[in-house]
Amino acid sequence: xxxxxxxxxxxxxxxxxxxxxxxxxxxxxxxxxxxxxxxxxxxxxxxxxxxxxxxxxxxxxxxxxxxxxxxxxxxxxxxxxxxxxxxxxxxxxxxxxxxxxxxxxxxxxxxxxxxxxxxxxxxxxxxxxxxxxxxxxxxxxxxxxxxxxxxxxxxxxxxxxxxxxxxxxxxxxxxxxxxxxxxxxxxxxxxxxxxxxxxxxxxxxxxxxxxxxxxxxxxxxxxxxxxxxxxxxxxxxxxxxxxxxxxxxxxxxxxxxxxxxxxxxxxxxxxxxxxxxxxxxxxxxxxxxxxxxxxxxxxxxxxxxxxxxxxxxxxxxxx
Amino acid sequence: xxxxxxxxxxxxxxxxxxxxxxxxxxxxxxxxxxxxxxxxxxxxxxxxxxxxxxxxxxxxxxxxxxxxxxxxxxxxxxxxxxxxxxxxxxxxxxxxxxxxxxxxxxxxxxxxxxxxxxxxxxxxxxxxxxxxxxxxxxxxxxxxxxxxxxxxxxxxxxxxxxxxxxxxxxxxxxxxxxxxxxxxxxxxxxxxxxxxxxxxxxxxxxxxxxxxxxxxxxxxxxxxxxxxxxxxxxxxxxxxxxxxxxxxxxxxxxxxxxxxxxxxxxxxxxxxxxxxxxxxxxxxxxxxxx
Numbered sequence: 001x002x003x004x005x006x007x008x009x010x011x012x013x014x015x016x017x018x019x020x021x022x023x024x025x026x027x028x029x030x031x032x033x034x035x036x037x038x039x040x041x042x043x044x045x046x047x048x049x050x051x052x053x054x055x056x057x058x059x060x061x062x063x064x065x066x067x068x069x070x071x072x073x074x075x076x077x078x079x080x081x082x083x084x085x086x087x088x089x090x091x092x093x094x095x096x097x098x099x100x101x102x103x104x105x106x107x108x109x110x111x112x113x114x115x116x117x118x119x120x121x122x123x124x125x126x127x128x129x130x131x132x133x134x135x136x137x138x139x140x141x142x143x144x145x146x147x148x149x150x151x152x153x154x155x156x157x158x159x160x161x162x163x164x165x166x167x168x169x170x171x172x173x174x175x176x177x178x179x180x181x182x183x184x185x186x187x188x189x190x191x192x193x194x195x196x197x198x199x200x201x202x203x204x205x206x207x208x209x210x211x212x213x214x215x216x217x218x219x220x221x222x223x224x225x226x227x228x229x230x231x232x233x234x235x236x237x238x239x240x241x242x243x244x245x246x247x248x249x250x251x252x253x254x255x256x257x258x259x260x261x262x263x264x265x266x267x268x269x270x271x272x273x274x275x276x277x278x279x280x281x282x283x284x285x286x287x288x289x290x291x292x293x294x295x296x297x298x299x300x301x302x303x304x305x306x307x308x309x310x311x312x313x314x315x316x317x318x319x
Numbered sequence: 320x321x322x323x324x325x326x327x328x329x330x331x332x333x334x335x336x337x338x339x340x341x342x343x344x345x346x347x348x349x350x351x352x353x354x355x356x357x358x359x360x361x362x363x364x365x366x367x368x369x370x371x372x373x374x375x376x377x378x379x380x381x382x383x384x385x386x387x388x389x390x391x392x393x394x395x396x397x398x399x400x401x402x403x404x405x406x407x408x409x410x411x412x413x414x415x416x417x418x419x420x421x422x423x424x425x426x427x428x429x430x431x432x433x434x435x436x437x438x439x440x441x442x443x444x445x446x447x448x449x450x451x452x453x454x455x456x457x458x459x460x461x462x463x464x465x466x467x468x469x470x471x472x473x474x475x476x477x478x479x480x481x482x483x484x485x486x487x488x489x490x491x492x493x494x495x496x497x498x499x500x501x502x503x504x505x506x507x508x509x510x511x512x513x514x515x516x517x518x519x520x521x522x523x524x525x526x527x528x529x530x531x532x533x534x535x536x537x538x539x540x541x542x543x544x545x546x547x548x549x550x551x552x553x554x555x556x557x558x559x560x561x562x563x564x565x566x567x568x569x570x571x572x573x574x575x576x577x578x579x580x581x582x583x584x585x586x587x588x589x590x591x592x593x594x595x596x597x598x599x600x601x602x603x604x605x606x607x608x609x
Binding site (some may be wrong): 004005006008009012013016018019020083134135136138139140141143144147184236238253254256258260261264275276280287289294295298299 | 354440443444447448449450451452453455457459460537539540544545546547559563585587588589590593594602
């Protein structure tokens, strides 16, 4: 089923991108004839060969070629970067996944724990604090938060770097200096995502936990004299976390979709950053490649959430 | 007919009293009303916007309450002028999205069978592609010149979640007695949809309309910051984009006010929508009422 969805999504994306105005071959041909002093039609043929793309062929046939290429792991060549799109995609994906997975894990964990705590405490001021937080951070778009974070921590205080994935001084590889540097660079983007999403998890978890706390088995567990910790973790936590799992995939997809803005602001070379580059430079193959990986990752995250749900839900476990 | 009108009037009255009783939706309602008045009447009553290069990038003063931008134009006047397009773009986007979602959701839910399957596959495909990046590309294909087109582009990819929700609501309604009764009485499908199904969904759709509007504002400003929308006219997004890219608000110059003013307006508007929508949800949804 998800393969069918991926297939149709790729076709839809291909057709949409193909209908963009402007002819990439024409653009490249003009550039080639200028730099290499070639006749226009010679340059045109060369451009067609370089791009592996022919605008004179009907769209359906081009679609077929493209889909065939995907099956063989070939996403075409980037116009702007002059290298295979696959390499760019594989280079960009880890950065986006790094930032998104840290942010999502952090906001989910903090939100779930805070949600249970607030539901358990039933304190008025805690609820008020949560509402205040959500009112502020739920109303400002994450990219504006990111902007203010850069202003505060990078420009004014100078504590944290605001650009790129790591400094030029460190050598990429498996060493402490590099890993530390990468993490330092990831702090601000992660914070931008974290601050804007954590309250959603807290509010959802609080609502679920309040429902579960009213159940008879919780009262029974308390009557049996089980420790508060045990009740909260094993009885309330496990049961109220389940409905949240399905939202994980949706939230991940949403954050992925917002990555062009955040990554652009931090000059962070992830999928969103390259997508933005591709659009502003009219680099069609790169655009398609970044879209392709976005669709695949979003669908996979949905499957992952389903699997996680099944693992955590004792009712779905095989006997 | 007169009777029906009276019923409607009473319905509207009841609706507003419900909104007014809930403190959250009351606050949201007031905030949104202020912005609405600002957008409708503001541009009529303010003096014309003039460039004044002698007084560029000034801080707040008596003459310019919120300072001026890099061409010496008054920030407050720009905010008021911009509110109209901000609201228009968001409202159009919400309208288009709700319209598509309602048609697809109701048709799929009522018909079932292969119609349902195809429409839901289509919806799933749309859901699979993250909306902001798609909107980025759409904004390159369509030449965005006015709020209507901008709203259409933004609405085109934000209906899928609502369509699924409406479909499941319709599925729940479908076998309730009053709809079965209409069907047995041989009332046409269109009439069933208009008089039996839609009224039951109105509150749900209203809440979603506001949250789609909220999302549309976020993405419209985002697209402007990325410089993908050559939007002619006044819009808070244009102000933010100019502040970031041309006046160096990031470096903490006097233009920080010019950057913060639209951001705070944006935030207040989003806050108003959030309050209004969640209060509305609470007021209209008996399960959430405390």
